[in-house]
Amino acid sequence: MNCRKIEPLLSEYLNNSLSARETLAVDRHLSECNACARLLNEMRQTVSLLASAPRREVSPDFMANLQARLAQTPAPTPRRVWRDNLRAMFRPRTLPAWGMAAAACALLLFLPIPRHVITPPPAPNDTPVQTADSIAQIAKNQHVALTAYSPLDDLAAANLAASSADLENEPAGERPAR
Amino acid sequence: MIAVSDADARLVLRCQANDAAAFNEIVARYKNKVYNYICRMVGAVADAEDLAQETFVRAYMSIHSFQSRASLNTWLFRIATNLCIDYLRKGRRAKAMTATPCREITEEETDAVSDLPDERFEPQRSLLSKELADHLDRALQTLPEKLRTVMLLYDVEGLSYEEIAQIVDCPLGTVKSRLFHARAALRAKLAPYLDERWSP
Structure with a gap:
């Protein structure tokens, strides 16, 4: 590794948060490169200085002042948890996920879908296909059922009966030969 | 660390049950940490203490919405960070810290x-x-x-x-x-x- 690749790793090297492989690479580089070794040393000094800088403390009347402010503040009330959850869903960290989901939806909408994918599958065979012959057969069956229940209401049968009676009343010479 | 988090969680539960003493304990525990952080963030003593107080006022106001997704420590620093960033963006930079340094350990305390x-x-x-x-x-x-x-x-x-x-x-x-x-x-x-x- 060269200096340009090592330098960004020095901060994590100080924190001992590099992988074993990266740590070994940095160690090797530092043993050969004085510039990076010096940079690391100065960075370590900077961090040490920052960590050891004197800490500030609040003034003695901090609590009294805070109590006075809290006394003027209305009592806290339980908030709706769902509102906080909803707000959390749209925090900046989650926006990339929402963007990817929107892109995926847009892709699905505009992607050409093969015809066979959207054609519905053929109907199952539990209902027979009705052709003209089958419809005629159904009508005939219904007709037979009706006439069996009330044969006198059957006009066709009545006409047939009337024509039979006419034939019987006619003179024998006028009957057509059968 | 776990013990501290457990203690914090218990304090938060007591605060959510409107126990004022528990909130005072939280303030006592975190006031210097929060103040020290704000001092270095904004670099102005008077405003730093005001911002630290505002941090605890906001924590008090929204303690019921705290759901332990983060630690109390993280939550307070988040409030303080947002306040500091708002403050800095509004350009209300007061006197530089060097002109009016934040309170450090007093001479009497160091003498002792x-x-x-x-x-x-x-x-x-x-x-x-x-x-x-x-x-x-x-x-x-x-x-x-x-x-x-x-x-x-x-x-x-x-x-x-x-x-x-x-x-x-x-x-x-x-x-x-x-x-x-x-x-x-x-x-x-x-x-x-x-x-x-x-x-x-």
Whole structure:
């Protein structure tokens, strides 16, 4: 590794948060490169200085002042948890996920879908296909059922009966030969 | 660490049951941490204390919405960070910290300690530390606020990468990158001083 690749790793090297492989690479580089070794040393000094800088403390009347402010503040009330959850869903960290989901939806909408994918599958065979012959057969069956229940209401049968009676009343010479 | 978190969780539960004493305990536990952080973030003593109080007022107001997704420590630093960023963006920079330094340990308090015989006591060394600290404060104020936030939270307050990512609301990789750039920038600003004092 060269200096340009090592330098960004020095901060994590100080924190001992590099992988074993990266740590070994940095160690090797530092043993050969004085510039990076010096940079690391100065960075370590900077961090040490920052960590050891004197800490500030609040003034003695901090609590009294805070109590006075809290006394003027209305009592806290339980908030709706769902509102906080909803707000959390749209925090900046989650926006990339929402963007990817929107892109995926847009892709699905505009992607050409093969015809066979959207054609519905053929109907199952539990209902027979009705052709003209089958419809005629159904009508005939219904007709037979009706006439069996009330044969006198059957006009066709009545006409047939009337024509039979006419034939019987006619003179024998006028009957057509059968 | 786990014990502290458990204690914090119990305090939060008591606060949510409107126990004022529990909230006072939270303030007592975190006031100096929060104040120290805000001081270094905004660099103005009067406003720092005001912002620290505002942090606890906001925590008090929204304690019922705290759901333990983060630790109490992280939550308070998040509130403080947002307040500091708002403050800095509004450009209400008050007097520089060097003009009116934040309260440190008082002379009486230091005298009480320095009366004790200590072979390591060196007046020059104390002066050097003060001088370095002032130089450091000035250098910190020149860093961009995003870099300063991450550096203070990691190197001063000792928070983890994950906790900082929650506070500043960005990925872990961004936190690591900002920390590197902050350290490099601060080192560059302090380099002449470090060279002069600490070069091997």
